[in-house]
Amino acid sequence: MAVIGAQAQDFNVKKGIITINKKEIAKIDRKGVVYKFTSLDDKTTFWAEVKSSANNNFWLQLKGENGNVQDMEMKNVPFTLSKEKQAIMAVYFSADGLITEEGINSERATELFQSSNKELSDKWNKIDGDRKVEKAEETALLKKANINVTDDASIMQGADKIGFINTKTTKQAYSSHEATIADIKGNVIAKVSYDETKTMNAKRGVTLTTYDDKQFDLTDLNYFMDATDPIKANPVFIAKLYANGYKFGDMTQQIKDYRDAKTTEKQEEYNKHVVEARGKSRNIYDQEGYVIDKKGTKHTGLVTIEFESVPRDGDYRISGSVGIADVSSYGNSVAIKTDKKRLNFKAKEGVEFGVGNERYIGTPTSDDGGLGNSNGELDVFGGSSKFLIVDYDNGGNMVLHHLKTPDGFYLLLKGQKKAIYLGNKSTFGTRKEDTTKKLFDKYVNCSALQFSNYDTNTFEGLKKLVDDYVQSCN
Structure with a gap:
């Protein structure tokens, strides 16, 4: 008892x-x-x-x-x-x-x-029966093809060796095995891990994984054998692989074709993400437009410029575009693809380009500060060159803004080499009004115009300043 x-x-x-x-x-x-x-x-x-x-x-x-x-x-x-x-x-x-x-x-x-209610019996009896039929069919295919696996793990077709199996065995309380199955050239066709005991195989599952990412459930290892060892298991692996199209011999070209196809598939998926990510950005890619170079020559074609790194989309990160010079300086370089060739221009060259209804001017900004860098962030030192959108132009006197800072307006007066930011933002907070007034007086340099009469933070204020400057200071 x-x-x-x-x-x-x-x-x-x-x-x-x-x-x-x-x-x-x-x-x-x-x-x-x-x-x-x-x-x-x-x-x-x-x-x-x-x-x-x-x-x-x-x-x-x-x-x-x-x-x-x-x-x-x-x-x-x-x-x-x-x-x-x-x-x-x-x-x-x-x-x-x-x-x-x-x-x-x-x-x-x-x-x-x-x-x-015999649902469980019917279920498992059917599964067992189907597996036995499947195994019998796979074994029959090997026999018809005259393929067998020797005790030393050679895969033979008649007298010809067409592949082999390397098995690494770890012995603890029971033996566990890791099998690598290769063709005659040593190309890895599949791998599988399994245990000596039927119980552990049932608990953990046994999966045969091939070079082309297919997976086969090898519950068959638990049929017709109480203890699973390589000599008994190897024919099961080969039967499963052969029945599913893996013929061994020299499979180099077949493997290459698969890898080439996967590379193409990944590239196509990547390209799809590129298009999606670019569409979500504020960048311009291959849009009809023009560029006027520093000599005044106008070039027409497809315009590309990046104002920002393209954001992460899924597992892909797109950064930079082929053909744009110095892509690390976002908003500082523009490219145009004409009928004859691809041309690249820098903002510091003073070029102009346009896309749709928008016109951009390449200009440096004042060293006295403001929205100074190409990312539209505040830069206390200023002085960098960038492409700015022209919001208003009266005889070459302009109100501008950067694509990424639509509420940060610049003033560019005819004859001046640099645009200036006269708003109240600064790198470290808010710019003092006295500081902005000094910048205004020095840049505008016209006694007829008083700083206190203009709201230099807004487009309307700067537009009024430009119109008054044209009327009173030219």
Whole structure:
């Protein structure tokens, strides 16, 4: 007699009597792998069997006196080496009150066996049957092709060697194996890891992964063998691969074709993300427009300029465009693709370009500060050259802004070499009004215009300043 503790219950069997916590609850009798449960008053009887698939999937099958069968999932049944106690605990934990510490529940038995349900048996029997058929077909294909695997792991087709298998074995409490399967040229066709024991293979699963990222479930390793060793397992691998189009021999070209196709696929996906990411940016790519160079020559064609790095889109990050000089200086370089060639120009060259209804001027900004760098951020030193959008032009006297700072306006007066920012923003906060007035007086240099009369933070204020300058200071 043995005693097993399971969730505070002590299950015992002695002389055909089941006890739970030393209390007799039912009779049990075994015939083969089937156990007959009978109530102590002999009024209720049912039969129980713990069934398993070829791949160690377990379920409980119960049969009533009327012949109806019920399949039930095994629910947290404690481990035991005793098949008898396994059946008792399977019924106790899985049959929803069919047996309790008080005995067999006759009402539950009557309710349970009013109908039959063999879904689990049908499911696993079909899977087992399908796998046996599949394995037989794969084995037949190998036989027809005259392919076999030798004990030294050579893959042979007749007298010709067409591949081989290298297996690395790690021995602990049990052996685990890692197999690498190659063609005759040593190209890796597939890899697989598996264990010596059927139970561990069922628990962890065995997957054969090929060079082209296909995966095959090798539950077949658990068919027709109790212990899985390389000599037994290798033919299963080769049968599976051969049946799915991996013919061994020299597969160099086939592997190259796959890798080339994957490279093309990845490039196409990358290009798609490029287009999507660019479409979300404020950059200009291959749009119809013009560039007027420093000599006054006008070039027409497709204009490209980057004002910002293209944002991350998924796992892709696009930065820079081929053909744009100094792409690290966003907004400082423009390219145009004409009928004859691709031309590149710098903002510091004083060039002008236009796209659609927008006109851009390349100009340096005043060293006295303001929105000074190409990213539209505040730069206390200023002095950099960039392309600014022309918001207003009166005889070459302009109001400008950078694409990334639409509310940060610059003033560029005819004859001046640099545009100036006369707003109240600065790198370290807010610019003092006295400082801005000094910049205004020095840059405008016209006694007819007083700083206090203009809101130099706004487009309207600067437009009024330009118009007054043209009227009073030229």
